[in-house]
Amino acid sequence: MTTRPSDAGPYGSWGSPPEAYGLPGEDELASLAASCFPEFGRRWDAPLDAAYRPTVAPADGNLPAGSPARAVDHGLLSLPRVGSVPLEKIRSDFPILSERVNGHELVWLDNAATTQRPRQVIERLTYYYEHENSNVHRGAHTLAARATDAYEDARARVSDFIWAGSADSIVFVRGTTEGLNLVANAYVKPILSPGDEIIITYLEHHANIVPWQLVAEETGAVLRAAPVDDSGQIILSDYARLFNRNTRFVSMTHVSNAIGTVAPVQEMTTIARGYGVRTCVDGAQSVSHMPVDVSSIGADFFVFSGHKIFGPNGIGVTYGRGDALEAARPWQGGGNMISDVTFERTLYQRAPKNSRPAPAA
Numbered sequence: 001m002t003t004r005p006s007d008a009g010p011y012g013s014w015g016s017p018p019e020a021y022g023l024p025g026e027d028e029l030a031s032l033a034a035s036c037f038p039e040f041g042r043r044w045d046a047p048l049d050a051a052y053r054p055t056v057a058p059a060d061g062n063l064p065a066g067s068p069a070r071a072v073d074h075g076l077l078s079l080p081r082v083g084s085v086p087l088e089k090i091r092s093d094f095p096i097l098s099e100r101v102n103g104h105e106l107v108w109l110d111n112a113a114t115t116q117r118p119r120q121v122i123e124r125l126t127y128y129y130e131h132e133n134s135n136v137h138r139g140a141h142t143l144a145a146r147a148t149d150a151y152e153d154a155r156a157r158v159s160d161f162i163w164a165g166s167a168d169s170i171v172f173v174r175g176t177t178e179g180l181n182l183v184a185n186a187y188v189k190p191i192l193s194p195g196d197e198i199i200i201t202y203l204e205h206h207a208n209i210v211p212w213q214l215v216a217e218e219t220g221a222v223l224r225a226a227p228v229d230d231s232g233q234i235i236l237s238d239y240a241r242l243f244n245r246n247t248r249f250v251s252m253t254h255v256s257n258a259i260g261t262v263a264p265v266q267e268m269t270t271i272a273r274g275y276g277v278r279t280c281v282d283g284a285q286s287v288s289h290m291p292v293d294v295s296s297i298g299a300d301f302f303v304f305s306g307h308k309i310f311g312p313n314g315i316g317v318t319y320g321r322g323d324a325l326e327a328a329r330p331w332q333g334g335g336n337m338i339s340d341v342t343f344e345r346t347l348y349q350r351a352p353k354n355s356r357p358a359p360a361a
């Protein structure tokens with residue numbers, strides 16, 4: 001059985017050690033780094049050439065006959081591995097890593113900005129356009145059924161991935177930025193009056209600042225930010241002191257994109273709930289780095305982007321807890337979010353289908 005991230009253990013809200021998820025532990029990472037980079041752990045200022053000996057990824061994805069990774073598969077050689085998978089095999093899943101840049105094999109370390117896509121994702125997209133392309137939920141023919149099945153299967157998989165408990169909690173959006181704007185406009189703006197307060201933190205990406213500034217400007221609400229200490233940790237006591245009878249919503253990052261702080265989101269949502277205030281967690285930088293269990297985090301909304309977790313561009317997820325999602329008002333109108341339209345009135349689908357105008361197939 002899969003270990004649930006929230007299960008108690010020495011890893012706190014991470015639940016279980018990384019090894020339980022097939023990820024490398026600290027020791028394994030250290031020996032992996034040491035085997036790839038001879039200077040690892042010795043000197044920070046080691047010359048790049050001496051420290052950098054990348055493994056060459058095969059251009060066609062099939063490991064060549066003489067590849068040392070093949071030898072590992074036959075138990076002949078001990079090569080760098082991530083979990084139980086040889087590093088070279090992982091590189092071979094990413095066609096772009098066969099590119100040469102300035103005469104060097106490509107090494108991609110900018111994953112916080114965007115990830116490279118593995119062959120499996122590229123091939124699944126190609127398969128869609130070759131075999132399934134049609135309108136989701138909007139046709140009675142074979143291709144519409146295939147596209148709709150694929151789309152709803154993705155919703156169920158996302159729900160399992162973040163332990164949402166129900167595929168009906170998953171709204172597909174264009175990315176974290178749109179997800180945060182959706183929460184701000186569809187759920188929070190309708191409950192704001194002049195003088196009401198929204199809490200964010202000093203750790204936020206601007207995608208989790210600007211939507212709140214906009215709804216605050218439009219409604220006369222006030223934006224307040226929880227401070228951090230010298231090491232970039234949220235000062236929980238100061239955060240708790242920001243709550244008062246005017247507080248209506250809290251939006252917080254899970255992991256800071258700038259300094260990597262892991263925010264104590266469980267504690268923060270618990271404090272907010274104590275004041276009857278709903279919460280949103282920006283998971284853009286957490287969902288790719290740690291097991292996420294939205295039920296145990298306790299937030300009403302959780303948002304993230306596909307392109308930061310090896311998925312396609314232009315797709316993201318807003319998780320909404322059942323009653324919070326039901327309480328949200330339609331934001332962008334048209335397309336698949338309606339169940340019936342006349343010139344006099346519109347009837348909407350139930351959540352999650354009422355939250356987006358048209359599924360991005």
Ligand SMILES: Cc1ncc(COP(=O)(O)O)c(C=O)c1O
Nearest residue numbers: 175176177205207257284285305
């Ligand atoms: C913490 C955080 N939130 C939100 C975003 C915005 O994500 P996107 O551009 O995919 O909408 C980013 C992007 O770097 C981020 O790091």
